Amino acid sequence: xxxxxxxxxxxxxxxxxxxxxxxxxxxxxxxxxxxxxxxxxxxxxxxxxxxxxxxxxxxxxxxxxxxxxxx
Numbered sequence: 794x795x796x797x798x799x800x801x802x803x804x805x806x807x808x809x810x811x812x813x814x815x816x817x818x819x820x821x822x823x824x825x826x827x828x829x830x831x832x833x834x835x836x837x838x839x840x841x842x843x844x845x846x847x848x849x850x851x852x853x854x855x856x857x858x859x860x861x862x863x864x
Contacts, residue, residue, distance in 0.1 A: 820827065
């Protein structure tokens with residue numbers, strides 16, 4: 794077992810596993826904050842989408858009015 798302990802591959806794999814465990818613990822302990830952050834990002838994109846829809850509606854209304862004037 795002593796030769797496996799100093800093997801660089803074993804050390805790297807152990808470090809990766811330890812980092813994943815630590816990251817998981819940090820995420821679990823801060824889940825409410827993380828969830829709130831993602832919710833605010835979702836609301837941001839919903840606001841952008843609503844603005845895009847409003848611009849599209851306004852453009853459609855403009856051309857509809859223009860068409861009604863031309864007819």
